[in-house]
Amino acid sequence: KSYPKLPEKDLILYMIGLIGVDGALYQAMEFTGPVIRKLSMDSRMTMANMVVEAGAESGIIEPDQLTLDYIAERAKRDYQIYKSDPDAQYWKVIEIDVTEIEPQVAFPHLPSNTRPISQVERIQIQQAVFGSCTNGRLEDLRIAAQILKGHKVAKGVRLIVIPATQDIYRQALKEGLLEIFVDSGAVISTPTCGPCLGGHMGVLAEGEKAVSTTNRNFVGRMGHPESQVYLANPAVAAASAVAGYIISPEEVEGMG
Structure with missing residues (x-):
């Protein structure tokens, strides 16, 4: 019997441990990459919700088809999709190999x-x-x-x-x-x-x-x-x- 992992909680706790509770103070944190794209909407919400524990103002994950399907079932009015520009300049970019991250x-x-x-x-x-x-x-x-x-x-x-x-x-x-x-x-x-x-x-x-x-x-x-x-x-x-x-x-x- 194998128990499924919940990578999003471990990912965000790992990130907060890496940069500290003030590591993103008054900033926005954007998550991207193949692991993020595989996360469910529930998991994405957990990550976005916890960025405040690193001092961030908001947590962002670029909308994809999973996001659009989720919104389509719930939206009560018209909405607009925003994405970061391809040439966007970030204050800091952190790349993490998640394969060795434990709970x-x-x-x-x-x-x-x-x-x-x-x-x-x-x-x-x-x-x-x-x-x-x-x-x-x-x-x-x-x-x-x-x-x-x-x-x-x-x-x-x-x-x-x-x-x-x-x-x-x-x-x-x-x-x-x-x-x-x-x-x-x-x-x-x-x-x-x-x-x-x-x-x-x-x-x-x-x-x-x-x-x-x-x-x-x-x-x-x-x-x-x-x-x-x-x-x-x-x-x-x-x-x-x-x-x-x-x-x-x-x-x-x-x-x-």
Whole structure:
């Protein structure tokens, strides 16, 4: 059994780790290349959404047929397509060979404090969250459900699932994803920012640690100022909920 990867979360965390939380301050970040062109719309939105964690004003991916098909089903008015000029001058161009990038984990208390999963020692967690504006889309829920199916959340761990929209919630219900989450011991919320900003649900107590698919892990972001938040993709978050500590999804197979 092989678990699909979510490259976009790892790509953007890797990028933020590379340039820092102010590496694109007041700028626009444009992503291009063969890997980007293969990303789904869900994945592209995750990358564009998280550029703010590098200080950017916006994240841009050139529209292609996938984009146009997505818009055609949703547009309520006429729209115009914009693309960068062929001779556009950029402040900086960064080329990355993604073939060696592992799943990334951002350690407290900055999204730029990233490490590959192979360098993450056993860190016990009390909470796992997947959802929010970055990874609460249907694609994310499907992957998390694939990992959680047949498994139980570890004793002492709270798992919170937050579909990004009511439409995603409805589709996840139709596909049986929510049943898988409930059977594993998770709590399912209606669409909300909730624990991402310590608003409600899953507010961390002093000394507690959480692995989360949300976009920020600043001091006190999810609760007590002496709690800790580790950012990762939904596959890592789901696997960690089963193990009780931060773990690679591939290591979950065979667990009870």
